[in-house]
Amino acid sequence: xxxxxxxxxxxxxxxxxxxxxxxxxxxxxxxxxxxxxxxxxxxxxxxxxxxxxxxxxxxxxxxxxxxxxxxxxxxxxxxxxxxxxxxxxxxxxxxxxxxxxxxxxxxxxxxxxxxxxxxxxxxxxxxxxxxxxxxxxxxxxxxxxxxxxxxxxxxxxxxxxxxxxxxxxxxxxxxxxxxxxxxxxxxxxxxxxxxxxxxxxxxxxxxxxxxxxxxxxxxxxxxxxxxxxxxxxxxxxxxxxxxxxxxxxxxxxx
Amino acid sequence: xxxxxxxxxxxxxxxxxxxxxxxxxxxxxxxxxxxxxxxxxxxxxxxxxxxxxxxxxxxxxxxxxxxxxxxxxxxxxxxxxxxxxxxxxxxxxxxxxxxxxxxxxxxxxxxxxxxxxxxxxxxxxxxxxxxxxxxxxxxxxxxxxxxxxxxxxxxxxxxxxxxxxxxxxxxxxxxxxxxxxxxxxxxxxxxxxxxxxxxxxxxxxxxxxxxxxxxxxxxxxxxxxxxxxxxxxxxxxxxxxxxxxxxxxxxxxxxxxxxxxxxxxxxxxxxxxxxxxxxxxxxxxxxxxxxxxxxxxxxxxxxxxxxxxxxxxxxxxxxxxxxxx
Numbered sequence: 001x002x003x004x005x006x007x008x009x010x011x012x013x014x015x016x017x018x019x020x021x022x023x024x025x026x027x028x029x030x031x032x033x034x035x036x037x038x039x040x041x042x043x044x045x046x047x048x049x050x051x052x053x054x055x056x057x058x059x060x061x062x063x064x065x066x067x068x069x070x071x072x073x074x075x076x077x078x079x080x081x082x083x084x085x086x087x088x089x090x091x092x093x094x095x096x097x098x099x100x101x102x103x104x105x106x107x108x109x110x111x112x113x114x115x116x117x118x119x120x121x122x123x124x125x126x127x128x129x130x131x132x133x134x135x136x137x138x139x140x141x142x143x144x145x146x147x148x149x150x151x152x153x154x155x156x157x158x159x160x161x162x163x164x165x166x167x168x169x170x171x172x173x174x175x176x177x178x179x180x181x182x183x184x185x186x187x188x189x190x191x192x193x194x195x196x197x198x199x200x201x202x203x204x205x206x207x208x209x210x211x212x213x214x215x216x217x218x219x220x221x222x223x224x225x226x227x228x229x230x231x232x233x234x235x236x237x238x239x240x241x242x243x244x245x246x247x248x249x250x251x252x253x254x
Numbered sequence: 255x256x257x258x259x260x261x262x263x264x265x266x267x268x269x270x271x272x273x274x275x276x277x278x279x280x281x282x283x284x285x286x287x288x289x290x291x292x293x294x295x296x297x298x299x300x301x302x303x304x305x306x307x308x309x310x311x312x313x314x315x316x317x318x319x320x321x322x323x324x325x326x327x328x329x330x331x332x333x334x335x336x337x338x339x340x341x342x343x344x345x346x347x348x349x350x351x352x353x354x355x356x357x358x359x360x361x362x363x364x365x366x367x368x369x370x371x372x373x374x375x376x377x378x379x380x381x382x383x384x385x386x387x388x389x390x391x392x393x394x395x396x397x398x399x400x401x402x403x404x405x406x407x408x409x410x411x412x413x414x415x416x417x418x419x420x421x422x423x424x425x426x427x428x429x430x431x432x433x434x435x436x437x438x439x440x441x442x443x444x445x446x447x448x449x450x451x452x453x454x455x456x457x458x459x460x461x462x463x464x465x466x467x468x469x470x471x472x473x474x475x476x477x478x479x480x481x482x483x484x485x486x487x488x489x490x491x492x493x494x495x496x497x498x499x500x501x502x503x504x505x506x507x508x509x510x511x512x513x514x515x516x517x518x519x520x521x522x523x524x525x526x527x528x529x530x531x532x533x534x535x536x537x538x539x540x541x542x543x544x545x546x547x548x549x550x551x552x553x554x555x556x557x558x559x560x561x562x563x564x565x566x567x568x569x570x571x572x573x574x575x576x577x578x579x
Contacts, residue, residue: 051472080472082468088466090521091520093520
């Protein structure tokens with residue numbers, strides 16, 4: 001069975017700058033991959049390149065073994081769902097209608113039903129009829145994630161799905177994505193919360209300045225050396241009864 | 255469906271009012287004679303002067319309402335309308351050029367120029383839209399395009415030899431549906447129908463764009479072609495409107511906002527009710543323009559701008575809410 005997502009020697013240039021340098025990685029069905037790295041490391045660029053939203057200067061991106069260039073728009077949508085970091089919604093549509101935008105290919109009534117199920121899965125089923133602009137930021141983030149879940153795509157890509165949410169909501173969102181991976185989907189999430197992704201992801205990909213510095217299970221990927229070199233942190237992942245957590249202090253820079 | 259029915263009834267009522275009332279007061283007996291004798295002076299006033307005028311207002315208002323709704327959805331911007339993207343400005347400019355060149359007397363030339371101007375501006379906007387996906391960029395280009403169109407029109411004014419030409423251009427730019435004949439409308443119906451069909455085809459793209467460009471691009475819809483269809487449709491509707499009535503602002507802005515709440519803010523479902531709302535607004539605005547007793551009849555474009563500009567400010571005020579969120 002081919003990987004849900006595969007990047008081979010992917011290079012992205014923006015003007016004279018190389019924002020993604022020879023990145024190769026693959027995500028298998030049933031796997032949850034966390035993509036981490038400092039600001040500007042190229043996380044979003046990597047996701048956009050993997051989805052064909054960002055042209056590659058070299059290398060190739062494949063979805064389910066098929067080169068992106070060979071995929072029609074509907075075929076690509078059937079293979080990958082994407083939750084962008086941008087959470088601005090233009091119109092005050094009800095949560096149900098927004099989530100149903102993910103349910104491509106379903107009759108309107110079935111789409112609404114699926115949307116409601118996805119909202120309920122994220123514990124905001126009671127807000128189905130509320131306008132998304134009348135919601136808090138956290139509620140809207142969940143509605144947008146429900147839209148991603150409603151795509152039922154075999155590859156779910158979420159850019160910073162947990163940013164700005166309260167701790168309980170962050171865990172809920174990552175757990176729901178974990179559940180999708182357990183059900184057979186390939187999941188890719190980016191986050192700045194190293195402990196959160198270390199706790200929930202099977203593997204972590206660490207990006208620094210456009211390069212892939214580590215690609216391994218969380219404890220290996222976030223070794224003391226990587227924490228120091230990439231994140232300028234002096235510390236380590238620590239096992240607790242609730243899962244991995246990060247204990248670290250800022251590395252003195254002088 | 256119920257909303258459309260209600261709006262259709264309101265439009266019918268507005269049309270009846272518009273045909274029944276006007277500058278010339280008619281007695282009950284004269285109304286009766288109009289129906290009894292098609293050759294009577296009252297019949298001429300009602301059916302040959304007022305009815306095509308009201309129909310023109312309805313058509314133009316409907317077209318502008320849809321064009322506005324499409325542009326707002328496409329740009330994800332509640333302040334968008336044909337004027338914002340420069341489509342109206344270039345349409346008006348092309349018509350002004352035709353008048354200045356003395357081609358106004360040839361039937362259909364001004365109208366054709368207006369349509370060509372709108373399509374040219376629409377093509378430029380479509381090319382820019384393919385290159386720059388960010389709606390903010392498109393609005394900025396639109397502002398530049400509109401300013402350039404305005405400047406070109408000013409230049410035509412500047413270089414125009416005769417005051418008669420100037421007055422003619424001015425009248426065109428202020429917008430009016432006075433003295434329209436049924437034949438004028440028939441011709442405009444073709445581009446309007448084509449534009450409406452394109453807009454209906456592109457409606458689902460507008461709904462998906464609610465989530466932003468990237469989410470829409472990965473939704474499985476052929477966004478590039480739908481975007482071009484939406485822009486071409488809006489340009490056709492705008493150009494045909496300018497061809498019939500000159501430049502009329504703010505209807506395209508106001509109509510979608512009046513109905514948006516009734517369709518759960520869904521940009522795709524906003525199109526059809528916006529057509530009715532725009533038609534009702536313009537028929538009533540034209541009625542106001544006629545019945546207000548002024549020495550010179552008020553120009554329709556002036557009336558819509560007087561009502562529309564404050565509305566524009568109000569919409570901006572309310573839009574600030576979603577931008578803060």
